[in-house]
Amino acid sequence: MSNAMLIDLTRCIGCRGCQAACKQWHDLPAESTRNLGSYQNPPKTSGKTWTLISFDEITVDGQLDWVFAKRQCMHCQHPACASACTVGALHKTADGPVAYDAAKCIGCRYCQYACPYDIPAYEWDQTLGLIGKCDFCVDRQAAGLEPACVKACPTEALVFGKRSDLLAEARRRLARTPHNYVQHIYGEHEAGGASMLYLSSVPFASLGFPTLAAEPATAYTELIMRQTPGIALGVAAGASAVYWIIRRRQMMQEQAAAPATVTTAESAEEVQS
Ligand code: SF4
Numbered sequence: 296m297s298n299a300m301l302i303d304l305t306r307c308i309g310c311r312g313c314q315a316a317c318k319q320w321h322d323l324p325a326e327s328t329r330n331l332g333s334y335q336n337p338p339k340t341s342g343k344t345w346t347l348i349s350f351d352e353i354t355v356d357g358q359l360d361w362v363f364a365k366r367q368c369m370h371c372q373h374p375a376c377a378s379a380c381t382v383g384a385l386h387k388t389a390d391g392p393v394a395y396d397a398a399k400c401i402g403c404r405y406c407q408y409a410c411p412y413d414i415p416a417y418e419w420d421q422t423l424g425l426i427g428k429c430d431f432c433v434d435r436q437a438a439g440l441e442p443a444c445v446k447a448c449p450t451e452a453l454v455f456g457k458r459s460d461l462l463a464e465a466r467r468r469l470a471r472t473p474h475n476y477v478q479h480i481y482g483e484h485e486a487g488g489a490s491m492l493y494l495s496s497v498p499f500a501s502l503g504f505p506t507l508a509a510e511p512a513t514a515y516t517e518l519i520m521r522q523t524p525g526i527a528l529g530v531a532a533g534a535s536a537v538y539w540i541i542r543r544r545q546m547m548q549e550q551a552a553a554p555a556t557v558t559t560a561e562s563a564e565e566v567q568s
């Protein structure tokens with residue numbers, strides 16, 4: 296049984312320690328953002344922000360609840376992103392992470408269109424790769440460590456473990472304090488199930504989590520990719536050609552700028568001598 300994460304929203308205090316720890320471990324840069332009128336920042340996950348805490352004010356039965364929810368890739372059991380990728384740049388590992396290989400990616404963005412959670416983010420200026428998303432700390436897992444976000448969480452709102460154990464723990468919590476939760480483990484069945492499992496005090500739809508059937512999304516993407524291999528390869532080839540042209544322009548601009556830097560340094564030496 297593969298690894299998973301239990302995210303209990305009733306224990307989250309919105310400190311964003313997980314968000315900062317993810318940035319720190321993966322050496323992700325800061326990004327310019329905008330004020331949404333809440334503490335949520337930035338508005339959406341991206342190639343520079345692989346996880347974030349959403350802040351929602353929800354009224355249930357006249358009671359106002361301020362709900363904090365960690366968002367990131369769900370690491371689906373049957374990832375639609377991987378089945379849509381024509382070059383095998385995304386794959387589900389036996390341990391649970393849906394891993395990304397930047398060396399194989401041609402930037403066609405099929406994964407972005409296929410993902411039912413709107414997660415893969417396309418990055419023109421990303422040195423880590425063209426697509427950015429949570430990698431479930433695949434490197435830390437390989438070294439026997441828990442994900443950086445789990446380690447940073449001060450309230451144990453995040454728990455790392457085997458998927459079967461975490462499902463059993465989630466059911467225990469639902470049975471022990473049923474008044475604290477909606478009776479739903481999000482991620483157990485959605486789109487064929489996921490490695491990220493959630494518990495919440497309010498309906499997941501009210502937090503903007505997509506309502507998905509239990510059938511894996513891969514059923515649709517594989518059908519489409521089988522029926523349109525020519526289109527898929529054409530789009531992929533076109534996208535990689537566009538990317539090649541842009542990179543070539545960037546390199547030419549960098550080369551053109553390089554002598555100016557040397558001249559400036561030489562001029563500085565001349566001034567000093
Ligand atoms: S949430 Fe999206 S990006 Fe993550 S594994 Fe599932 S389909 Fe892929």
Ligand code: SF4
Nearest residue numbers: 317346429432442444
């Ligand atoms: S599992 Fe790792 S990559 Fe994913 S959100 Fe947590 S720290 Fe970031």
Ligand code: SF4
Nearest residue numbers: 307308310311313448
């Ligand atoms: S570190 Fe834990 S408590 Fe803090 S925002 Fe993240 S999940 Fe919530």
